[in-house]
Amino acid sequence: xxxxxxxxxxxxxxxxxxxxxxxxxxxxxxxxxxxxxxxxxxxxxxxxxxxxxxxxxxxxxxxxxxxxxxxxxxxxxxxxxxxxxxxxxxxxxxxxxxxxxxxxxxxxxxxxxxxxxxxxxxxxxxxxxxxxxxxxxxxxxxxxxxxxxxxxxxxxxxxxxxxxxxxxxxxxxxxxxxxxxxxxxxxxxxxxxxxxxxx
Numbered sequence: 595x596x597x598x599x600x601x602x603x604x605x606x607x608x609x610x611x612x613x614x615x616x617x618x619x620x621x622x623x624x625x626x627x628x629x630x631x632x633x634x635x636x637x638x639x640x641x642x643x644x645x646x647x648x649x650x651x652x653x654x655x656x657x658x659x660x661x662x663x664x665x666x667x668x669x670x671x672x673x674x675x676x677x678x679x680x681x682x683x684x685x686x687x688x689x690x691x692x693x694x695x696x697x698x699x700x701x702x703x704x705x706x707x708x709x710x711x712x713x714x715x716x717x718x719x720x721x722x723x724x725x726x727x728x729x730x731x732x733x734x735x736x737x738x739x740x741x742x743x744x745x746x747x748x749x750x751x752x753x754x755x756x757x758x759x760x761x762x763x764x765x766x767x768x769x770x771x772x773x774x775x776x777x778x779x780x781x782x783x784x785x786x787x788x789x790x791x792x793x
Contacts, residue, residue: 600703628690631696659672
Protein backbone atom coordinates (compact mmCIF):
# COMPACT_ATOMS: atom_id res chain seq x y z
CA UNK A 595 0.00 0.00 0.00
CA UNK A 596 1.42 3.39 -1.03
CA UNK A 597 1.59 6.13 1.60
CA UNK A 598 0.09 9.38 0.29
CA UNK A 599 1.09 12.85 1.37
CA UNK A 600 -1.75 14.79 2.98
CA UNK A 601 -2.26 18.55 2.69
CA UNK A 602 -5.20 20.37 4.24
CA UNK A 603 -6.87 23.64 3.30
CA UNK A 604 -8.93 25.97 5.45
CA UNK A 605 -10.43 29.43 5.29
CA UNK A 606 -13.63 31.35 5.77
CA UNK A 607 -16.74 30.45 3.80
CA UNK A 608 -16.51 31.69 0.20
CA UNK A 609 -12.74 32.24 0.55
CA UNK A 610 -12.14 30.16 -2.60
CA UNK A 611 -11.09 26.82 -1.08
CA UNK A 612 -12.93 24.66 -3.61
CA UNK A 613 -11.77 26.79 -6.56
CA UNK A 614 -8.13 26.58 -5.43
CA UNK A 615 -8.34 22.83 -4.81
CA UNK A 616 -9.86 22.15 -8.24
CA UNK A 617 -7.04 24.15 -9.86
CA UNK A 618 -4.48 22.20 -7.82
CA UNK A 619 -6.07 18.87 -8.79
CA UNK A 620 -5.94 19.82 -12.47
CA UNK A 621 -2.29 20.91 -12.25
CA UNK A 622 -1.12 17.94 -10.18
CA UNK A 623 -2.91 15.30 -12.26
CA UNK A 624 -1.54 16.83 -15.46
CA UNK A 625 1.89 16.60 -13.82
CA UNK A 626 1.48 12.84 -13.37
CA UNK A 627 0.39 12.80 -9.72
CA UNK A 628 -2.54 10.68 -8.50
CA UNK A 629 -4.78 12.85 -6.34
CA UNK A 630 -7.57 12.03 -3.89
CA UNK A 631 -9.67 14.60 -2.03
CA UNK A 632 -11.72 14.87 1.14
CA UNK A 633 -14.34 17.53 1.85
CA UNK A 634 -15.01 18.16 5.56
CA UNK A 635 -18.21 20.04 6.40
CA UNK A 636 -20.33 20.75 9.45
CA UNK A 637 -23.48 20.86 7.32
CA UNK A 638 -25.70 17.78 7.39
CA UNK A 639 -25.44 16.69 3.75
CA UNK A 640 -25.57 13.29 2.06
CA UNK A 641 -24.69 12.04 -1.40
CA UNK A 642 -27.45 9.48 -1.00
CA UNK A 643 -31.01 10.43 -1.96
CA UNK A 644 -34.17 9.56 -0.09
CA UNK A 645 -35.99 6.72 -1.84
CA UNK A 646 -32.95 5.50 -3.81
CA UNK A 647 -32.06 1.80 -3.55
CA UNK A 648 -28.85 2.58 -1.64
CA UNK A 649 -30.84 4.75 0.79
CA UNK A 650 -33.21 1.84 1.34
CA UNK A 651 -30.26 -0.47 2.05
CA UNK A 652 -28.93 1.85 4.76
CA UNK A 653 -32.42 2.44 6.20
CA UNK A 654 -32.76 -1.35 6.53
CA UNK A 655 -29.60 -1.38 8.68
CA UNK A 656 -26.58 -1.70 6.38
CA UNK A 657 -23.63 0.10 7.98
CA UNK A 658 -21.84 0.51 4.65
CA UNK A 659 -23.47 0.75 1.24
CA UNK A 660 -21.49 0.59 -2.01
CA UNK A 661 -22.81 1.63 -5.39
CA UNK A 662 -21.00 0.51 -8.52
CA UNK A 663 -22.06 1.77 -11.94
CA UNK A 664 -20.32 1.90 -15.33
CA UNK A 665 -18.99 5.39 -14.47
CA UNK A 666 -18.11 5.26 -10.75
CA UNK A 667 -18.04 3.40 -7.46
CA UNK A 668 -19.22 5.11 -4.29
CA UNK A 669 -19.02 4.00 -0.66
CA UNK A 670 -21.42 5.44 1.90
CA UNK A 671 -20.80 4.88 5.61
CA UNK A 672 -23.58 6.03 7.92
CA UNK A 673 -21.35 7.72 10.48
CA UNK A 674 -19.06 10.70 10.74
CA UNK A 675 -15.43 9.62 10.57
CA UNK A 676 -12.48 11.72 11.62
CA UNK A 677 -9.95 12.90 9.06
CA UNK A 678 -7.28 10.37 10.03
CA UNK A 679 -9.70 7.44 9.59
CA UNK A 680 -10.85 8.72 6.18
CA UNK A 681 -7.22 9.15 5.08
CA UNK A 682 -6.48 5.58 6.21
CA UNK A 683 -9.48 4.29 4.24
CA UNK A 684 -8.51 6.20 1.08
CA UNK A 685 -4.91 5.00 1.27
CA UNK A 686 -6.18 1.40 1.27
CA UNK A 687 -8.35 2.06 -1.81
CA UNK A 688 -5.66 3.22 -4.22
CA UNK A 689 -2.13 4.28 -5.00
CA UNK A 690 -2.45 8.05 -4.44
CA UNK A 691 0.45 10.47 -4.26
CA UNK A 692 -1.46 13.09 -2.30
CA UNK A 693 -4.77 13.59 -0.51
CA UNK A 694 -6.08 17.17 -0.43
CA UNK A 695 -8.40 17.85 2.52
CA UNK A 696 -10.79 20.80 2.24
CA UNK A 697 -11.75 22.00 5.72
CA UNK A 698 -8.90 20.16 7.49
CA UNK A 699 -8.78 20.52 11.27
CA UNK A 700 -6.56 17.64 12.42
CA UNK A 701 -3.43 19.19 14.02
CA UNK A 702 -1.14 16.56 12.48
CA UNK A 703 -2.08 17.52 8.90
CA UNK A 704 0.04 20.22 7.22
CA UNK A 705 -2.34 22.96 6.11
CA UNK A 706 -2.67 25.89 3.72
CA UNK A 707 -4.59 28.89 5.00
CA UNK A 708 -6.74 30.57 2.35
CA UNK A 709 -7.30 34.29 2.84
CA UNK A 710 -7.84 35.84 6.23
CA UNK A 711 -8.77 33.15 8.72
CA UNK A 712 -7.87 32.19 12.25
CA UNK A 713 -4.58 30.32 12.02
CA UNK A 714 -4.75 26.56 12.67
CA UNK A 715 -2.04 24.23 13.98
CA UNK A 716 0.53 23.00 11.44
CA UNK A 717 -0.12 25.76 8.88
CA UNK A 718 2.70 25.49 6.33
CA UNK A 719 1.56 28.18 3.90
CA UNK A 720 -0.91 30.98 3.21
CA UNK A 721 -2.62 31.29 -0.17
CA UNK A 722 -3.02 34.81 -1.50
CA UNK A 723 -2.74 34.41 -5.29
CA UNK A 724 0.61 32.55 -4.92
CA UNK A 725 -0.46 29.39 -6.77
CA UNK A 726 3.05 28.27 -7.78
CA UNK A 727 4.24 28.51 -4.18
CA UNK A 728 1.33 26.30 -3.04
CA UNK A 729 2.18 23.74 -5.76
CA UNK A 730 5.77 23.67 -4.46
CA UNK A 731 4.59 23.16 -0.86
CA UNK A 732 2.49 20.17 -1.97
CA UNK A 733 5.39 18.70 -3.97
CA UNK A 734 7.65 19.08 -0.90
CA UNK A 735 5.09 17.20 1.22
CA UNK A 736 4.97 14.39 -1.39
CA UNK A 737 8.79 14.20 -1.38
CA UNK A 738 8.87 14.14 2.45
CA UNK A 739 6.46 11.19 2.54
CA UNK A 740 8.49 9.27 -0.06
CA UNK A 741 11.67 9.84 1.97
CA UNK A 742 9.87 8.92 5.19
CA UNK A 743 8.66 5.65 3.62
CA UNK A 744 12.29 4.71 3.00
CA UNK A 745 13.25 5.60 6.58
CA UNK A 746 11.68 2.84 8.69
CA UNK A 747 12.80 4.07 12.09
CA UNK A 748 9.59 3.51 14.01
CA UNK A 749 9.53 0.61 16.45
CA UNK A 750 6.42 -0.26 18.44
CA UNK A 751 6.54 -2.67 21.34
CA UNK A 752 3.40 -3.81 23.15
CA UNK A 753 3.98 -5.68 26.41
CA UNK A 754 7.62 -6.13 25.42
CA UNK A 755 6.79 -7.66 22.03
CA UNK A 756 7.86 -5.83 18.86
CA UNK A 757 4.93 -5.34 16.48
CA UNK A 758 5.87 -5.74 12.80
CA UNK A 759 4.74 -2.81 10.67
CA UNK A 760 4.40 -2.51 6.91
CA UNK A 761 5.28 0.67 5.03
CA UNK A 762 1.88 2.34 5.25
CA UNK A 763 1.19 1.83 8.99
CA UNK A 764 4.78 2.76 9.82
CA UNK A 765 4.68 6.07 7.93
CA UNK A 766 1.09 6.78 8.99
CA UNK A 767 1.81 6.36 12.71
CA UNK A 768 5.13 8.20 12.52
CA UNK A 769 3.73 11.18 10.60
CA UNK A 770 0.67 11.41 12.86
CA UNK A 771 2.82 11.54 15.99
CA UNK A 772 5.33 13.99 14.47
CA UNK A 773 2.50 16.24 13.23
CA UNK A 774 0.91 16.32 16.67
CA UNK A 775 4.23 17.06 18.34
CA UNK A 776 5.01 19.91 15.92
CA UNK A 777 1.74 21.58 16.90
CA UNK A 778 2.82 21.76 20.56
CA UNK A 779 4.35 24.91 22.00
CA UNK A 780 8.10 24.60 22.46
CA UNK A 781 8.59 21.97 19.74
CA UNK A 782 10.46 23.54 16.84
CA UNK A 783 11.84 20.39 15.27
CA UNK A 784 11.51 16.66 15.80
CA UNK A 785 14.60 14.46 15.42
CA UNK A 786 13.94 11.59 17.83
CA UNK A 787 10.82 10.67 19.82
CA UNK A 788 10.46 8.30 22.75
CA UNK A 789 7.01 7.48 24.09
CA UNK A 790 6.42 5.13 27.01
CA UNK A 791 3.12 4.55 28.75
CA UNK A 792 1.20 1.81 30.47
CA UNK A 793 -2.36 0.92 31.39
